[in-house]
Amino acid sequence: MQASPLQRSPLKLAVRAALLGVCLGGALPSIALAAPAAGGTQAREWNIAAGPLDRALDQFARQAGISLSYDANSVAGKSSPGLSGNFDRQQALGQLLLGQGLHAEPQGDSTWLLLPQAADTGALNLGATMVTGHRLGAATDGTGSYSTGAVTIGKGEHSLRETPQSVSVLTRQLMDHQNLTTIDDVMERTPGITTYESPMGGKYFYSRGFKMLGQYQYDGVPLDMGKDYVQADSFSANMAIYDRVEVLKGASGMLKGAGTASGAVNFVRKRPQAKPTTSLSLSAGTWDDYRAEVDTTGPLNDSGTVRGRAAISQRDRGSYMDISKRQDQAFYGALDIDLSPVTTLGVGASYEEVDATPCWGGLPRYADGKSANLSRSTCLGQSWNDWQSRRSTFFADLSHQFNDDWKLKISAVHSRNLQDTKYAASEGTIAYDNPAPTANSYAALMDYDHKDFGLDAYVDGKFQAFGLEHELILGANGSRGTQDDVYAIQNLPSRQSIYQPDHHFPEPANSTFWPNMYRGGTVKETATQYGTYATLRLRLTEPLMLILGSRVSWYENRRQSNNLAWGEWAVQDARTQENGEVTPFAALIYDLNEHLSVYASYADVFQPQSSYATADGAALKPKIGENYELGIKGEWFDGRLNSSLALFRAIEKNGAQTDYLSFCATSSDGYCYTDAGKVRAQGVEAEISGEVLDRLQVFGGYTYTQTKSLNDIDIAKEGGASNTYVPRHMLRLWGDYALDGALSKWSMGAGVNAQSSNYRVQTIKLEQAGYATWNARVAYRVDDTWTVALNGNNLFDKTYYNTVGTASWGNFYGEPRNFTVSLKGNF
Numbered sequence: 001m002q003a004s005p006l007q008r009s010p011l012k013l014a015v016r017a018a019l020l021g022v023c024l025g026g027a028l029p030s031i032a033l034a035a036p037a038a039g040g041t042q043a044r045e046w047n048i049a050a051g052p053l054d055r056a057l058d059q060f061a062r063q064a065g066i067s068l069s070y071d072a073n074s075v076a077g078k079s080s081p082g083l084s085g086n087f088d089r090q091q092a093l094g095q096l097l098l099g100q101g102l103h104a105e106p107q108g109d110s111t112w113l114l115l116p117q118a119a120d121t122g123a124l125n126l127g128a129t130m131v132t133g134h135r136l137g138a139a140t141d142g143t144g145s146y147s148t149g150a151v152t153i154g155k156g157e158h159s160l161r162e163t164p165q166s167v168s169v170l171t172r173q174l175m176d177h178q179n180l181t182t183i184d185d186v187m188e189r190t191p192g193i194t195t196y197e198s199p200m201g202g203k204y205f206y207s208r209g210f211k212m213l214g215q216y217q218y219d220g221v222p223l224d225m226g227k228d229y230v231q232a233d234s235f236s237a238n239m240a241i242y243d244r245v246e247v248l249k250g251a252s253g254m255l256k257g258a259g260t261a262s263g264a265v266n267f268v269r270k271r272p273q274a275k276p277t278t279s280l281s282l283s284a285g286t287w288d289d290y291r292a293e294v295d296t297t298g299p300l301n302d303s304g305t306v307r308g309r310a311a312i313s314q315r316d317r318g319s320y321m322d323i324s325k326r327q328d329q330a331f332y333g334a335l336d337i338d339l340s341p342v343t344t345l346g347v348g349a350s351y352e353e354v355d356a357t358p359c360w361g362g363l364p365r366y367a368d369g370k371s372a373n374l375s376r377s378t379c380l381g382q383s384w385n386d387w388q389s390r391r392s393t394f395f396a397d398l399s400h401q402f403n404d405d406w407k408l409k410i411s412a413v414h415s416r417n418l419q420d421t422k423y424a425a426s427e428g429t430i431a432y433d434n435p436a437p438t439a440n441s442y443a444a445l446m447d448y449d450h451k452d453f454g455l456d457a458y459v460d461g462k463f464q465a466f467g468l469e470h471e472l473i474l475g476a477n478g479s480r481g482t483q484d485d486v487y488a489i490q491n492l493p494s495r496q497s498i499y500q501p502d503h504h505f506p507e508p509a510n511s512t513f514w515p516n517m518y519r520g521g522t523v524k525e526t527a528t529q530y531g532t533y534a535t536l537r538l539r540l541t542e543p544l545m546l547i548l549g550s551r552v553s554w555y556e557n558r559r560q561s562n563n564l565a566w567g568e569w570a571v572q573d574a575r576t577q578e579n580g581e582v583t584p585f586a587a588l589i590y591d592l593n594e595h596l597s598v599y600a601s602y603a604d605v606f607q608p609q610s611s612y613a614t615a616d617g618a619a620l621k622p623k624i625g626e627n628y629e630l631g632i633k634g635e636w637f638d639g640r641l642n643s644s645l646a647l648f649r650a651i652e653k654n655g656a657q658t659d660y661l662s663f664c665a666t667s668s669d670g671y672c673y674t675d676a677g678k679v680r681a682q683g684v685e686a687e688i689s690g691e692v693l694d695r696l697q698v699f700g701g702y703t704y705t706q707t708k709s710l711n712d713i714d715i716a717k718e719g720g721a722s723n724t725y726v727p728r729h730m731l732r733l734w735g736d737y738a739l740d741g742a743l744s745k746w747s748m749g750a751g752v753n754a755q756s757s758n759y760r761v762q763t764i765k766l767e768q769a770g771y772a773t774w775n776a777r778v779a780y781r782v783d784d785t786w787t788v789a790l791n792g793n794n795l796f797d798k799t800y801y802n803t804v805g806t807a808s809w810g811n812f813y814g815e816p817r818n819f820t821v822s823l824k825g826n827f
Helices: 010-023 053-064 089-097 172-178 183-188 230-234 510-516
Strands: 044-048 067-071 083-087 102-106 111-116 130-132 166-170 193-197 203-207 216-218 221-223 242-249 263-269 277-285 289-299 306-317 325-340 343-357 386-401 406-427 438-465 468-491 519-539 544-565 568-591 596-613 619-636 641-659 672-693 696-711 729-738 746-755 758-761 765-768 771-781 786-793 801-803 818-826
Touching: 044 053, 053 067, 053 089, 083 089, 089 102, 166 641, 166 672, 172 242, 172 696, 172 729, 172 746, 172 771, 183 193, 183 203, 183 242, 193 801, 221 406, 221 468, 438 510, 468 510, 544 596, 568 619, 596 641, 596 672, 619 672, 729 771
Parallel strands: 067 111, 216 263
Antiparallel strands: 044 083, 067 130, 102 111, 166 242, 193 203, 216 221, 221 438, 242 263, 277 289, 277 818, 289 306, 306 325, 325 343, 343 386, 386 406, 406 438, 438 468, 468 519, 519 544, 544 568, 568 596, 596 619, 619 641, 641 672, 672 696, 696 729, 729 746, 746 771, 758 765, 771 786, 786 818
16 A cells, blocks of 8 residues: 555655755745655535435545445445535545445555455455446546546536537647647647648748637636747747646637637646655657656645645757757746635746747748649758747636535736847749849847736635536636837848858858848737626526526727838827627537537627738728537546547628738738628537547548639639638547556557648649658557657658648748657656
8 A cells, every 4th residue: 555645754854845946046945844644634514415326435535535445246236325514525425325335545645445344455456347436537647547527718617528619639648648748749640630831930820711810728718829929929838837738619708808710729738646655757869859758746744735736847959950959948836825715825936938939931832833842951040140049937826616516716827938039041932944043131130028817716616506506607807918129130141042051151240230231110009808707507408408608898908110121111109999788698408418519609700900000001800700619528437538529600891901902011921901801611520538448549530622712802713612722621639548468568659640731822823742751650668768769750751731821932842751769757
């Protein structure tokens, strides 16, 4: 039997606390370090309904956050009078088992075994009839699962089956198995998500044919991140900090107010744990890719009411592209403090840093759009390219349990991102008869300062009416984002050889950019939005639930810019405001049986577009629309396996469209815009996640997306695809199987990322044919502490463009075949 917390060495606790204290900036000098008391000693209110014993035990396991294992025959046909009153966890379990002929044996901090009273506990073999009366919770760290028991992206905790929209969850185990260490990695492996690389660095994300611009949450707090500049949108997410990533697909206006029909991403950070644990991970891979991570957590006082967590990550990597290299660092520290048995304060901070020599701009093609088949290592940038990015983030939340039915949660996040960039790139098409083609070279200098603050507060409660249980969520949230940016782009005197690039052009002094720029200027922008929201889950009958929700939003944006674009200066000082914008949501969920539910949902779309200017200098009016979804969801093995199949349709109106015949220096790209766009996206999504068979974990999905332009500034485009970047067919699939018997220390994983063709049309059509890349993993568990693994990506070394640009720039190859060997220890 595992040693109790009281038997743990005070020296180990001191070492752990010292490491946590260093990472938290020495914030713990006054905490007494002693062995923590056994968990579950604090009394609390319990309210478990009378009924079958197995159901009562399941309710208890959920509320207590523990695992109960027992022989199914030992509880079959037995009933429980339920439980009501104030008990600690062990007393509560004892009350439930009174008169049942069972007793509980602790197997660890959160695992209990139920055995017959007269049984020899040392010899009993539960065999194949053992079941676990414990569902997965929302947290995924340490579960070893590719699925989750609940998501928090929609406020409160609800299972995937109880969520009437498509949600993908990338768990801690899945990210570890696939070596997903950045937000780009995560989104590229998420079913239904298309990534598109910006020539200025970073990536755009698309879902259901729409761009996911700024649709981010941190622990459920919405932030208006990204704005005009994609690096601020996709940079900050070193996965060492997060427990899981929840990706909602479809309209997300109920979460934030402003939002498209694309969806939202919720980053849920790792929380301190009651059980002392430390993990160490080391890896080395192709292109001099080296990474190290330490993550430690545990109680910091003898009662366990103060818990800490610290994580450090360091990565140095080269690239398949010439001159490109990057260094990433992340530091994370957090405390959870039980102010009382029913109130917990959580605080945390993270610091993420990037120091890189990037290769941006992409590659050109032949003048007719055909691929020039350049080497994948080709980079048309310079050795002095430099990208410095620093992000500091502070978290705080307070949760209070009024009773078993009602709770309050208040959360806040503040983030600041500083970026200093200087780089060169080239653009120009290639003629078939030119043996030594060259391209125009330019250099860019950028200084960006983005600040984001978000606050969210809500109460979540259950109540009885008409003999059934219902749920009500009432809350308010708001966000404020500011950007203070300066940028300048100038031509370089030398042209770049495309077949034999020169990476050593003279570096222009910073002082030369402003007087010689052909494009650049300053942008100051502040976007503020806040609102109130409510969600009511009404149980109309035992199998039928009606969900009604609405958010009322207020939005204000102030943009001041002074820009030069192609020879003309333009000054903008614009303020836009939207008051009392109502975003409704409605859904029905019908339980077909204990495993399957069908649902239908509707949501509104509301998205301000104030960063785009019309020909007369006015900001565009907001984009509006509606989102419909019809689906079926399945849940098996106490939630350890989840599946879904959904039909969706979304229509967006008043969409911003570029008027290429106009000029507006106040716009980010120099062109004027109209709100003439009306588009429709529809399709099918199928997804599966979790334990399909014993020892077999699977995560993946198939997506069919059809986009259509219903109204366009260019009449010739009406009736055609509105977003050609998004492929019609997409498959993301990964599975891992732990072998048994003599090979029980081995596990093997494999997966595929496949999609049909996508293309981009300006004056000509540039297309990437459909492709598939295959990945695999083999791991060996050396002992109970150490595991070594080998991951391979793009095993058949497929050559393809993961981003299709124009004939003269913006085409990016996908990574060639690469391997990573890793060593991980859990203590």
